[in-house]
Amino acid sequence: MATPRKTRVAVLISGRGSNMVALIEAAKDPTYPAEIVLVLSNRPDAAGLARAAEAGIPARAIDHTTFTDRASFDSVLDAELRAADIDLVCLAGFMRIFTPSFVAGWAGRMLNIHPSLLPLFKGTRTHKQALDAGVRLHGCTVHFVVPELDAGPIVAQAAIPVRQGDDPDSLADRVIVQERRLYPAVLALVASGRARLEDGRVVIAESAPDGALLSL
Ligand code: GAR
Helix, strand or coil, rough: CCCCCCEEEEEEEECCCHHHHHHHHHCCCCCCCCEEEEEEECCCHHHHHHHHHHHHCCEECCCCCCCCCHHHHHHHHHHHHCCCCCEEEEECCCCCCHHHHHHHHCCCCCCECCCCCCCCCCCCCCCHHHHHHHHCCCEEEEEEEECCCCCCCEEEEEEEECCCCHHHHHHHHHHHHHHHHHHHHHHHHHHHHCCCEEEEEEEEECCHHHHHCCCC
């Protein structure tokens, strides 16, 4: 019997791409249900592009500054993803807002990682937001993407304690460790069909490991 086709994943980045590297590393395992087949950046200077190329993955920039509007950038991006026969898109530090029609075209097939325990602290400077709010737990979230920013159905979260003396950098350093662990675990769940979007809510199979997703 033919082995089932692995989920074909594109990772979208804007910067250093350390979550992207974590996904690439995880996907090297022959039993991993997804393969990273394409990396795209909206910024030609994103350091992650070179890291993807070193790993032998096609990596290209689509420079958003060369487009007159959001819709034309999104339509070129969409065409690239479809030409590469992508099943699932993973946003990994991709710092651009999409048009609702682009998001609709990838509904249930696009994930994002965000550096806070959503629905707290949407947008940018999440570690400063957490410190300003005085929370004692902080962390990261992987969610399906919907048109509203950082508002999509949550697949999984990882938490860290906020310590006396933490500043935004120290929080970022501890949260990113959890991000690099959480995202590959979530991609495996979604790619294998053990987590999916149903009527706007995430359904997770009972066989999915709790421990891999939440940590303190
Ligand atoms: C990560 O912390 C990710 O959660 C965040 O950008 C960083 C990218 O780091 N994403 C967002 O803030 C999206 N709104 P990386 O390039 O090393 O993966």
